[in-house]
Amino acid sequence: MHAFDILGDPVRRRIVEVLADGEQAAGDVGAVIQREFGISQPAVSQHLKVLRENGFATVRADGVRRLxxxxxxxxxxVDRWLEPYRRFWNQKLDALATEVARGKRARRAAPTHPEQEGGTT
Known part of the structure; x- marks a missing residue:
């Protein structure tokens, strides 16, 4: 299966996001996904299985828990596939970073208001 086929499902994308924070017990992942998507624990288990069988997730036993x-x-x-398309957003992100830096410099250079120094208006 192609990576985008796996990640095309919003439940699986969310599971990957949850796991990106670090190793998680299957029950903890299930609780998040059940709460957010309203699906059953067996359905969450099936999504975890798809991720595991297609190499997006690893699992290890810790007693009775599966991490x-x-x-x-x-x-x-996915990153390699996206490489040719980065030119569409990198320039815009660079321009945004420039504007953010410009705004920070302007705030640092701006005179303080009398109210901030305990004065009156």
Whole structure:
């Protein structure tokens, strides 16, 4: 299966987001997904299985718990696919960063208001 087929599902994308914060117990992942999507625990388990079988997640046993984590290798495939398209947004992001920096400099250089120094208007 292609990476975009796997990540095309909003539940699986959200699971990957949850796991990006670090290793999580299957029950904890399930609780988040059930709350946000209103699906059953068996449905969450099926999504975890798809992620695991397609290399997006790893699982290890810790006693009776199953701990899931993101496997970055398939995400690197997505990153490589996106490379030719970055030119569409990198320039705009660079321009935004310039404007943000300009705004910060302007705020630092602006005179303080009398109210901020305990004065009156």
């Amino acid at each position: 899931y984590a993101v496997d970055a290798a398939p995400l690197q495939e």
